[in-house]
Amino acid sequence: MLGLYFSGTGNSKLCLEIFLKNLNNDYSLCSIEDSNAKSLIEKSEEIILSYPVYYSNLPLILKDFLLENSSLFYGKKIFIIATMGLFSGDGTGCSARILEKYGAVIIGGLHIKMPDCIIDVKILKKSSEQEDKLLKNTKLKIEKSANLYSKNCQTQQGLGVFSHIAGLLGQRLWFKKMTSTYKKYPKIDYQKCINCNNCIAYCPMKNLYINSLNQIDNLNKCTLCYRCVHVCPKKAITILGKNIVHKQSQFLNKKS
């Protein structure tokens, strides 16, 4: 069994790991960013796919990965985990419909609420107590779904027609522009930046570089994953908001 993921800030990877550990099967774990992802997909009959929801849609980096490797998914049995801050409607359904088109068999779906990775927007901030409670419930929910999976009775969250309508009307239509193309982000506060280059090293899109003014600049290829925002030691990077108002992810493996 293969656990395949895209995770900007660690939530989707963590949820997938908890799910897989609870299945008690042998598994490989791999990010779509890893060089061996394609060969592992080829070799695996059953895949658990995990990713974050952006505006009730797929991260563009993941959508493009699925498209570029569409032939690899033919005939695979796929269970989908979608992580989110609050609401997605059909977070799992977004990739399910694409994968079905490529000949995959979707065997179930699970929606998981996690601490929001958008840490530069005040309204999305939760207290530490709220986050602790959320994580406890999340763990229980994943264990329950994994248990059902083992009994061949997979949860089906986000895959039905009502979820589809909720995702479409709730968000996807209104925010289509945000997820249909890569963006000219992130924003760098050069007063705070110490040129540690962490953001360059971690960006999954190779979107960041040092320009002729010796400043971090972008190539218009941001997939909005927020990883650079979370790895900046000086909190000098923002995307949607203006300032960092919440703590950085505790689930992202940082090198420093």
Ligand SMILES: Cc1cc2nc3c(=O)[nH]c(=O)nc-3n(C[C@H](O)[C@H](O)[C@H](O)COP(=O)(O)O)c2cc1C
């Ligand atoms: C650009 C963007 C858009 C998002 N849109 C939604 C959303 O529509 N609904 C929601 O509940 N959470 C939304 N989130 C929150 C993430 O889905 C959530 O924090 C997720 O668990 C992050 O996973 P990761 O750590 O694996 O990247 C959004 C996050 C980003 C960065």
